[in-house]
Amino acid sequence: METHSSSIVAVKATTALGELLDREYRNVEAYERDLERNAGALRRANPSHASLHKAMRDLVDGVLGEADTVEDAKSLTGQEIDRIVEEIETGKRRAADRAADTFEDGETFLTHDFSSTVLQAIETAAAEGNHLTGYVTEARPRYLGRKTARRLAEMDRVEPHLLVDSASGYVLDRCDRVIVGMDCIVGDTLYNRVGTFPLAAAANVVGVPVTVVGSQSKVIENDFVFENEEREPAEVIREPVEGVEIENPTYDATPMRLVDSVVTDQERYEP
DSSP states (O other): OOSSOHHHHHHHHHHHGGGGGGSOOSSHHHHHHHHHHHHHHHHHHOTTOHHHHHHHHHHHHHHTTSOSSHHHHHHHHHHHHHHHHHHHHHHHHHHHHHHHTTOOTTOEEEEESOOHHHHHHHHHHHHTTOOEEEEEEOOTTTTHHHHHHHHHHTSTTEEEEEEOGGGHHHHGGGOSEEEEOOSEEETTEEEEETTHHHHHHHHHHHTOOEEEEOOGGGEESSSOOOOOOBOOGGGTOSSOOTTOOOOOBSEEEEEGGGOOEEEOSSOEEOO
16 A cells, blocks of 8 residues: 555455455355455555445445355355456556547656556557656655656656656646546545645646546545545654654645546546
8 A cells, every 4th residue: 555556456455355265154144244344444444545445345245145155155256356356457457548548749748656557558658659758756755756757767768857746846837738647536626645736736827737547436426535544754754853743644635626637447528
């Protein structure tokens, strides 16, 4: 959860539930209780991940009350695990392919943090012959943006630049757009890695469009209440400072009115 995107976390959590298939149970009720308990524990491990929440809920809903024997329940669980993982991975690929089609040769973009879907879109666009220039913010304090820059440096026809978060406004007038991933969109709010909100606000002032990319499963209208998380203060400053409260939120909330377009595996639309 500290170093991977939310969709990858959802896949790993879903796959982890396959361990239950090797356990022994007295009856189907005992199996269902264990499945529900473990899925709930994984979901609560990060209540800010909408894709994790949806994957755990869908798996439990697809198994509970649907089998008469333990073996049938296990078989159904295996099928649901495969279906959900395929759905998440296919959604990422299709969203990336749709986003790749929005790039133009010679485009300069700015991206924030680390989004595997955005990276896949850039890689596909470059492989199709587009020459791109990318500005990448470090995404402090975890510096996952550095990981993005390293990945971009491995791609042909992509020229990456790395800068601190607070310098984004300095280079925005060189950019054709901002493109970022999403943790989730709930109603009229985009939740993404902290630093997205000021970046989108600055882009709005300068007149640079903002594109958000992710699978449709991360776009949620209801049945999910986003809960932010506070990370370790040591990420901000190693030595505690007496009388200073260190705050280190993982995500921030960006009003969708600052977003110009959303690209998912199912559609591309303007909020």
